[in-house]
Amino acid sequence: MEENNVxxxxxxxxxxxxxxxxxxxxxxxxxVSIIFIMPKNALKTTATIDTQKGKNQTINLKxxxxxxxxxxxxxxxxxxxxxxxxxxxLLYITNxxxxxxxxxxxxxxxxxxxxxxxxxxxxxxxxxxxxxxxxEYNEKRKMLKIEVTTPSKLKEIxxxxxxxxxxxxxxxxxxxxxxxxxxxxxxxxxxxxSKEEYIEYVEKCKLSGYNIRIEQTENKFAAxxxxxxxxKVKYQSGREMEIxxxxxxxxxxxxxxxxxxxxxxxxxxxxxxx
Numbered sequence: 001m002e003e004n005n006v007x008x009x010x011x012x013x014x015x016x017x018x019x020x021x022x023x024x025x026x027x028x029x030x031x032v033s034i035i036f037i038m039p040k041n042a043l044k045t046t047a048t049i050d051t052q053k054g055k056n057q058t059i060n061l062k063x064x065x066x067x068x069x070x071x072x073x074x075x076x077x078x079x080x081x082x083x084x085x086x087x088x089x090l091l092y093i094t095n096x097x098x099x100x101x102x103x104x105x106x107x108x109x110x111x112x113x114x115x116x117x118x119x120x121x122x123x124x125x126x127x128x129x130x131x132x133x134x135x136e137y138n139e140k141r142k143m144l145k146i147e148v149t150t151p152s153k154l155k156e157i158x159x160x161x162x163x164x165x166x167x168x169x170x171x172x173x174x175x176x177x178x179x180x181x182x183x184x185x186x187x188x189x190x191x192x193x194s195k196e197e198y199i200e201y202v203e204k205c206k207l208s209g210y211n212i213r214i215e216q217t218e219n220k221f222a223a224x225x226x227x228x229x230x231x232k233v234k235y236q237s238g239r240e241m242e243i244x245x246x247x248x249x250x251x252x253x254x255x256x257x258x259x260x261x262x263x264x265x266x267x268x269x270x271x272x273x274x
Contacts, residue, residue, distance in 0.1 A: 079093040088150075
């Protein structure tokens, strides 16, 4: 009897051993996964708390790497700095009222006075060195986001020695890049160009003979010269201007021969009909 009981117990243990083992393994993997996930969330929570704690620190303009470009801080200079590098500055100012925000926009306009854009509670503009400032105001949270970025290093335009380049009125700025060029067309982006310089360039195009079939808006200009060549000029934000010059396609001798042949065939068909 005892032997039978032992055998039964052994069978019972074997029967339940594998299910229990699988359950233990699954639970172990689950616990390990939770352990790996929890610290990440904890770190995120801690970072958020630290950010919240630093929101009312006094910001010193001298400690900002682009402080000389920003030039001025709002009257309430308390908040926190999120990014402080040679190319980008990002900071947040707390307890900003709508009046404080509007006052700060006027301060920024003294330096950043090119290509201004205002949309709802945001402001964007450039200074004469093409540095960009962006403001975003959250009235509900009374928080102002200030971002300043510097432009990429300017490169001089390498003008090819071609006939179509000789037909193009030269812009004032020497910086930019040629996007496309061939014997019949050139497409060039000219950087470091203000809106006033764009207007001057359009007038230069007109004086150079591109004054026929003019189509002109605030930021676009298109015209032809007496030979049918077309120029298109477009001003873009970021103190950039695009110029496209398209040379008129002249009819070649082969095309003339083809036209003459078609004309003869057409006349012969008329004669046959008669």
